[in-house]
Amino acid sequence: MDTRNKDSPMVYICSPYSGDIQRNSELARRYCRLAVNRGCIPLAPHLLLPQFLSEATERELAIRIGLQLLEKCQEVWICGNRISEGMHREITRAKEIGLTIRNIKEDEIECLQLPKA
Numbered sequence: 001m002d003t004r005n006k007d008s009p010m011v012y013i014c015s016p017y018s019g020d021i022q023r024n025s026e027l028a029r030r031y032c033r034l035a036v037n038r039g040c041i042p043l044a045p046h047l048l049l050p051q052f053l054s055e056a057t058e059r060e061l062a063i064r065i066g067l068q069l070l071e072k073c074q075e076v077w078i079c080g081n082r083i084s085e086g087m088h089r090e091i092t093r094a095k096e097i098g099l100t101i102r103n104i105k106e107d108e109i110e111c112l113q114l115p116k117a
Contacts, residue, residue: 011035012070012099013044014090015079018055030109031079045069046086059086067093075100
């Protein structure tokens, strides 16, 4: 799917991060792939921000940055089978500013393979 079109919607990937970080990050990457496959541009701050912010000491800062990024998107995709505390804040903000919200369940990505790095 070609997402170079200026009309491709940017979608905020709202999925759990804390807990099983390795598994949750893998799922987030798959949700991003699903967005690309559907012609969207995914934005998953919880895949980017942990590269330079500490989950243990800078979690609140990461959430605030994520909420600012959310405001740049056209849609929010609530991904997975559970809603974390951070996700709840993202969903609340998305509703406040009137973004389109879609629910994506884990079974929608189970067969989706990521390209090899």
